[in-house]
Amino acid sequence: MHKRWLKYPRLFLGLGKALWSRVGRKGKRNNFDVWVVVTRKAYLFKMRQGEINGTQENKSCFTRYSFGHHGCNVLGGGALVMSKGALGSFYPVTLLIIQLMASVTFLWCVVAFRKASAPTANVLVKLSFLGLLEPCLTYVLVLIGLTFTGASEASLLQSLESIMIVLLAMLLLKEIPSINFIVLSAMILVGLFFALDIHGGNVKEVWFGASLISLGMLSAAFYVVLSSRIAKEQDVFYIVACQQTLALVASILMLPLEWTIYPESKAFAALPGSLEVWGLALVSGIVQYALAFSFYIYSLKYIRAGLAGMFLNLVPVIGVVGAVVFLGERLSLLQVGGAALTIIALVLIAKNAASENTLKDYIKK
Template identity: 40%
Template sequence: MAAASLAALCWASATVLSKAALQNTSPVLLLTLQLIVSNMLLWGVILVLRRRLPPRPAAGRIALLGLLEPGLAYLLGLIGLVSVGAGVATLIQASEAIMILVLAAVLLAQPLRVPVVVSSLVALAGLAMALGLFDTGAGENDPTGVILIFVATAAAAVYVTLSARIAANHDTSVIVGLQQLSALVLALTALPADALLFGGLAGPSGAGEWTVVIISGVLQYAVAFSLYMYALARISAGLAGSCLNLTPVFGLVLAFLLLGEVLTGLQLLGAVITILAVGYIHLRAGAVQH
């Protein structure tokens, strides 16, 4: 539980730091630099501790999941984050809980219960309020950016649904290392698109900007994913997921403190509704799994 909660804090902090880094660094280049930092740390740990890699077929399946998250999920997420507030982005990511339940019902034939369906609708209504759809005084979030973050969250939900079963069967650092290596390959492949979409490969220039990139890469990829995989190997996916409800809480607070992002009263009410509804969904899922 502590590991999953710390993962939520790491993801929220890194999202805020990434938003700050995007002021001077194009998104695909930022993802590439963050993943390089993370891979250097992870594979350094794997080599020093002499962790054994799984057999080639299993290693291939683990690596392929990394194309979903952090690969596609963070590729689209960072592009969307260019035009969406960091606090709102963490709220959108809270909808992952609902997506996981739907995917579990479709792919794993797990039943959808009425209280969960109702809570999901309430959470989506709260999210609409938090996005400022009903508040003319709310700051604007670009619709394309919002859609990209929703798609990124969906990719993350597919990743979680498919990854829950491998966490207990292999070493945590090896799982995360293989997945982030494949994500780095995807980022490098997409790097030319950065120049086309954003008019050039703008990168960090000073020591402060490089520090933000390095810290966000370590927190968001190496530390957060390792902590969450550690948690998944020891508690149910539902219980671990319930801790991720802290992510938008941390994200909203940090976005306010570090970036000066402010929500209107109606948006804050929507944020609270979303967090409470998603928290209930996770508690119901955890109770069923136990």
């Protein structure tokens, strides 16, 4: 083994420098601390030389959760705009029921086609009850809140979910974010500040709607953190189908809440007759719940919950782009710059995460 090290004089000098700085100059150091520093330097050098085994597998794993999160971001951001458009013809809980009916039908068809195996009864109960948090409680609050606020306010408040996920993961799962992570997260928030035109007074003082959406984001954050504990070995579509089936039942039971807030909505007398509006509601349900949730649960198999939360910061940016396309809004040059800053920070987080995960796997070996 020692002969292999002699083949790399630069590596040898680097290790000697690390040992000198850690032990010779500072005196008392923990042996494990020195070993970690030396191992990391050795790893980084050998990675540049292409000698680390298993890097292709790690890259494949990183590609999978990147694919899942980017798919979730695009679908989630676009579906928010679609739901806002559908709320012009449906009341919130009624819209959620219609969307979930479309999503549940789609998901169980996929499960039947794939012949997915059912989890154990204990796991099935745990999985299903998470659906009460999201989409049920989350989107009841969000859709009602959307009737009191605009799409821009909702997009901004949706970015709170990622921050809540990181905080909950730190409290419940002991996932401590790194300094780089915190700095890049601050960079993301600054980018969102300009991308969503906060400095221009885009957040109006509609506190009731804003409070409902914020509570919805808290419910979604709990869903993500708890799902990361039991989603590792289960079929993605089976997980989402079970959760949303229970969410559909609970949403139907919540209809009296809608009738209390909106008395004119009783007995479905105000349902629209346009096929285009119904098509928008059904398609938005499949996009927002079936596809976006499946992408997200899939990505949780390959990434920790805290880091997963920060990737959701791209959803508000996608929402703004969707508002430009579907609602005719216009972005200023400053907003475009803010969106670019956010995307750059997300790419850097993803790059750092891939390096950290690969390094962790190598040190374990």
